[in-house]
Amino acid sequence: MKRDVSARIVLNVSEPADLVFAIAVARQYESVDERFEASVGGEPVPHHELSDAHGTRLHRLQAGAGELVVEYQASVDDAAPVPDAGETELLVYSRPSRYAESDSLLPTAAAEFGGITQPSDLLAAVSSWVGTELAYVSGSSLVTDGAVRTLLARQGVCRDYSHLCIALLRSLGVPARLAAVYAPGLSPMDFHAVAEAWVDGRWCAVDATTLAPRSTLVRIATGRDAADTAFLNIVSGRAELVDISVSAVADSLPYDDVTQLVSIT
Structure with missing residues (x-):
């Protein structure tokens, strides 16, 4: 099943802030066509990716004062279920x-x-x-x-x-x-x-x-x-959420029988 997802987050950064976003799709999706971009006043803001203790992909950035716009999009196909837990x-x-x-x-x-x-x-x-x-x-x-x-x-x-x-x-x-x-x-x-x-x-x-x-x-x-x-953690500084928009589209929407066991793939 092909799915296209995106998110756009706008923050008013009132004082320089250390921000961590969790909006990228998980690593279980092997074929991912994606883009993560951040900017303040139209100028790109550098970011780097890391993983937390649970394997979540995080994007961390340092934003100066102004309107911060973060945009993410990805296209994914079915992936293997998460590996066995220890x-x-x-x-x-x-x-x-x-x-x-x-x-x-x-x-x-x-x-x-x-x-x-x-x-x-x-x-x-x-x-x-x-x-x-x-x-x-x-x-x-x-x-x-x-x-x-x-x-x-x-x-x-x-x-x-x-x-x-x-x-x-x-x-x-x-x-x-x-x-x-x-x-x-x-x-x-x-x-x-x-x-x-x-x-x-x-x-x-x-x-x-x-x-x-x-x-x-x-x-x-x-x-x-x-x-x-959480999709956003403010480590330091001050930022206020101004707007958020999320999109998720699949090529089909099957019936969901709650009595059946279903894994996220």
Whole structure:
């Protein structure tokens, strides 16, 4: 499946800033036709690429004061699933984290899903339960909200849905993590977040929002939760988001059966 993705981010840099962007597609896509450009006042801003502890591609740059425009685009085809996870990696994604407080949600997970033994049934049950319990309301959550607060509020956006799925799965002994993605079919278009669970020797996508077919997703960043996968981190200096536009188009939008195990490729 061919997919074309792009992002354009405009920042008002009020004092020189050290910025890190996570908007490039992951390295699992072998054939990538891409472009990353940054400029202030029309003048190019140098940048360099690095990888974080979870393998996410990052672009870091030093921007002077002014209007910073960052543009990215890429075309990708299907790629191989992410390689097998090692024991240490699975342990990292089994522990409670900042936004996925699995220890606090253990009683809820046990009460709702304790009798489900089949992995595919468990993922479908968690996804459906979260999708039923929460209302998708744009702007309803704070950037500091974790899974517990999301469940109490009974509303949120994609990252909140994902954090709750991750916390519940970890509570049940299933390693789970967050993936930031480009999502063809998403409306309104934006960056998207889904959970991933380690089942039957592979990472399987769990999207309780059901807003885009999982088979069309293009991985950007991977991590324990949103703390590891933000599209922008301001290391120092000051910058304010002025505008953001995201595009993701696939040559087909297949039906997504939530009872089936699907990996992000």
